[in-house]
Amino acid sequence: MRRFSTVETGRLGERIIKLAEKVRVRANLAEKDIYVTSGMDGDHGPRPHGSHHYGLHGKDGSRSAAIDFGALDDSEHQKKDERDMQAFARQWEKDLADITLELIHTTPFRDDSGFYIKEGKRTSYGAATAKAHRNHIHVAMSEKQVTAAEKRLRSTSARSALPKHAVSDWWTHHVGEKGLDYSFDRPAPDASWKAGYRFVMRYLSWRPNDKILTKSELDALLKRGFAVGLNWEFDASDQLRGREGGRKDGAEALRQARALGAPKGLTIYFSADWDVQRGQVAACKAYWKGAQEALAGQYRVGVYGGLRAVSAALDGGYRGWQTFAWSGGEWDKRAHIRQTRNNFKLDGASVDRNELRSLDAGLWGLSDEEDMMIFGKVKGKAAVVKALQDHTYVDMKDWPAVKRVLESGGGRLVEFDSKEQLEAVLGKKAA
Numbered sequence: 001m002r003r004f005s006t007v008e009t010g011r012l013g014e015r016i017i018k019l020a021e022k023v024r025v026r027a028n029l030a031e032k033d034i035y036v037t038s039g040m041d042g043d044h045g046p047r048p049h050g051s052h053h054y055g056l057h058g059k060d061g062s063r064s065a066a067i068d069f070g071a072l073d074d075s076e077h078q079k080k081d082e083r084d085m086q087a088f089a090r091q092w093e094k095d096l097a098d099i100t101l102e103l104i105h106t107t108p109f110r111d112d113s114g115f116y117i118k119e120g121k122r123t124s125y126g127a128a129t130a131k132a133h134r135n136h137i138h139v140a141m142s143e144k145q146v147t148a149a150e151k152r153l154r155s156t157s158a159r160s161a162l163p164k165h166a167v168s169d170w171w172t173h174h175v176g177e178k179g180l181d182y183s184f185d186r187p188a189p190d191a192s193w194k195a196g197y198r199f200v201m202r203y204l205s206w207r208p209n210d211k212i213l214t215k216s217e218l219d220a221l222l223k224r225g226f227a228v229g230l231n232w233e234f235d236a237s238d239q240l241r242g243r244e245g246g247r248k249d250g251a252e253a254l255r256q257a258r259a260l261g262a263p264k265g266l267t268i269y270f271s272a273d274w275d276v277q278r279g280q281v282a283a284c285k286a287y288w289k290g291a292q293e294a295l296a297g298q299y300r301v302g303v304y305g306g307l308r309a310v311s312a313a314l315d316g317g318y319r320g321w322q323t324f325a326w327s328g329g330e331w332d333k334r335a336h337i338r339q340t341r342n343n344f345k346l347d348g349a350s351v352d353r354n355e356l357r358s359l360d361a362g363l364w365g366l367s368d369e370e371d372m373m374i375f376g377k378v379k380g381k382a383a384v385v386k387a388l389q390d391h392t393y394v395d396m397k398d399w400p401a402v403k404r405v406l407e408s409g410g411g412r413l414v415e416f417d418s419k420e421q422l423e424a425v426l427g428k429k430a431a
């Protein structure tokens with residue numbers, strides 16, 4: 001793990017950093033994402049007994065140490081860095097909360113309530129301390145806790161440390177596959193996948209709004225293999241606000257898509273969620289134009305709506321997501337997505353059903369390539385064949401994390417660029 005040149009540590013501090021390395025891998029973070037910003041150096045209150053940084057004792061009587069971790073490299077990637085710190089703190093809490101003296105980290109996000117552990121329990125440290133820990137994660141442990149943590153993380157096998165859904169079937173997205181959209185209630189990704197759905201449309205909107213897609217939710221969906229589409233809607237009739245409305249909504253949609261890390265070129269579908277009348281199409285068109293201007297070439301404009309709105313959008317070169325509502329039983333064959341049914345229950349959530357009509361829909365993770373690979377502690381052809389039979393494939397986007405975990409567990413990896421290459425190596429057709 002990288003560290004600031006000023007960092008000074010003792011032996012216990014070094015052991016905490018080694019633990020942090022394991023937590024980083026388990027949190028699916030790359031090596032460069034998290035680094036050590038402070039140990040026994042720096043200003044952490046009066047020495048020698050003002051802080052665990054300079055050594056105190058735990059309740060168990062053994063001596064303590066504290067290390068600070070950070071991620072903020074530069075302002076350009078601030079959001080990502082903040083998410084990395086959140087992921088690291090969350091993983092630490094999940095794995096080691098009960099054997100941690102102090103964990104202190106505050107995030108700007110709405111999908112956590114801060115990470116504050118004292119003597120193994122959730123606590124609150126007060127506003128000043130919370131504020132002082134927005135740009136780093138403070139961790140303190142006693143020697144006995146470190147020993148217990150080393151044992152706990154050692155006993156985790158490489159395989160079980162894999163992100164739960166890194167391993168998926170050799171899934172290739174295709175026209176005709178089923179998808180979902182939903183707002184406030186979310187079904188678990190596993191439940192949706194098992195029910196046969198393969199893509200999900202999720203909301204961006206003006207904040208605060210609980211229907212907005214969160215980063216952790218997005219990560220879980222992508223990891224499970226879903227393609228994810230972005231859909232802007234605040235008010236059903238947003239688009240009657242014309243060009244200026246499109247500019248405003250588009251600017252916020254752009255900001256949120258970027259914050260999520262959405263790849264350039266994706267579509268953001270803007271909702272015309274009412275029965276658009278002939279006399280209202282002009283206002284909608286102006287709105288789309290305003291949105292397109294605001295997206296600044298980063299993302300493409302799509303339109304959700306009934307036949308009249310979506311056909312007008314497709315005529316204008318935008319992408320289209322047509323709902324059966326307000327369509328009189330007629331589909332525009334050019335539409336990229338169809339919404340075919342509203343308001344049924346899946347895993348306790350109210351959801352709508354959709355169907356993918358084009359691989360050019362501009363969804364995140366949508367590709368017609370067979371982008372899976374085999375992985376594992378593979379030794380020889382027999383093991384490869386066995387792995388094939390066991391369907392141990394991994395999506396390319398999970399590959400760096402999977403590779404790190406396997407290598408740290410002493411695994412030997414065999415990588416293939418395509419199914420054909422794999423079949424060539426095996427000298428037979430893959431199962």
Ligand SMILES: [Zn+2]
Pocket residue numbers: 044053066067068137138139
């Ligand atoms: Zn600290």
